[in-house]
Amino acid sequence: MRGWFPIYLREMLILRRKLLRQIASMSVSPILYLIAFGLGMGSDITIHGRSYLEFLIPGLVAMTSMVQAFAIATEINVARFYWGIFEEFQASPLSDPAYVTGEALAGITRAILSVLVVILIAFLSGVRLSYNLFFWLAVILNSFLFASLAIGLAMVVKSHADQSLLTNFVITPMAFLGGTFFPLDKMPIWVQSILKLLPLTPASEAIRASAYGQTPPGFPYLILTVLGCTLFGLAIKLVKKARD
Amino acid sequence: MIEIVNLVKRYKTVKALNGVSFRVENGEMFAYLGPNGSGKTTTIRILTGLTKPTAGDAYLNGCHFERDSLKAKRQCGLVPQVINLDMELTVRENLDLHGRLFQMTSEERRARTDALLEYVELDDQCDRLVNHLSGGMKRRVMVARALLHAPEILFLDEPTVGLDPTIRRRIWSLLKKIQQAGTTIFLTTHYIEEAEFLADRVAFLDFGNIVQLDTPDNLKARIGEWALDKMVDGHMHTQYFPSREGAQAFIDQQQGSFSLRRVNLEDAFLTLTGKKVTADGSVAQVSTDHEPTAALLATGPDGP
Ligand SMILES: Nc1ncnc2c1ncn2[C@@H]1O[C@H](COP(=O)(O)OP(=O)(O)OP(=O)(O)O)[C@@H](O)[C@H]1O
């Protein structure tokens, strides 16, 4: 694992250089969803006894942290296909686990940053939720999972264009169906059981329960941990295979 | 020391390396020459862990390149053929990250970065984004980066492409200097005078096979000592002679104008990779045909 720090540091240097742009782009979609669904649907709707906005914000947290953690794949791809930096890593005495750790931590950092943006937006729209330890644990596990997935997929794709295809097929459906914008329990049972298989569903569940100040159920945390570690291991394998 | 044994690399349809074996001694400067696509980059990529070989073994200072890869990589420095710097970071940040990847302390990183950037005359550029540098400056950053962790074995894949003559010579003296300090250097180049000036031994690679491997002097001696160039119908013909007298005697029998000069490594390269060496190796003729084809020259019906 030793040696992950330069990888992390590099991503942070790049992030810092375009921090304002990044924060602006991180805020666009939460604000749009907030306007479209939160204000558009009005304040009459309540879900589980809470206003729709209170329901929506944790969903946006789950979605944004997923999207931003997954976006590490784009950074890796640019570094790999456009600039060949990945070869600088491959030729240095850096173990594959260390590489994946550095990139995953960079993904988690981006995700946390974007969650802070959502929290700020929520605060400005007058929503008060509890951002406790369980909340952050769920955010970190969720972004760990999607950063690991992103690293693995970034090793498999053959071009930058493939990458956006994957985002379209993997991330966009999940963003809408993973318990983010509407409660799953209103769905037919068979749809529910399919949607429960999406990794974002337990994340939304855990994040929402903790944001409501409830003690969240343990099961979603278990799923996120197991799935995250599996994808992390897989990413290490795929990095090893990424030599032609 | 670099030792490679029967290295084979096959891509789907291409056989890039065909069972290459050789040894580069400690502190030796070894040049690897060959036409485009002959497998030079492939060899370097395999030795530095960027590409997996189809078969064969390699040892870098005794460490197996795959089984002991981290230890092997720690001793190696690489200047790849294609520029691979972080364009969004500054020169100093690029070098600093490299130093961190090789686990150098912060004092080492700073001291080496300053010294190397000064040597390649980039000390005034160190806080600029790499993206804003000229092509030759980027190349110099690549060389500085590869040397930062003071590798024991240095791989350079066409390191001086696009450098101006002054800085190229500076890089040459730098390479000589670090060789004298004991570094083993493995270099590819299409500038044959570069290999002739720098290398202790030279290998000619052709279609993934080593066709010649010797010192530059021995390689030249194989085709003769003197070269006679003559233009015949727009083609340059070169003939080689073991002695000046022999060449002179030949000129006396012929008409037209000739130019007589000493054989250089480029002659040896063209002759030996063109496989036009005669059995006794003394007088060979190679036609270095530089004439463009009619199709290229055609300017259409209205042309001259
Ligand atoms: N990734 C790849 N996939 C398929 N074929 C490849 C790949 N990389 C190299 N080759 C093939 O392997 C052969 C050797 O290529 P290599 O890059 O080693 O040549 P080279 O000697 O470095 O040439 P140059 O002087 O042009 O740099 C070429 O025929 C090339 O097409």
Ligand SMILES: [Mg+2]
């Ligand atoms: Mg090459």
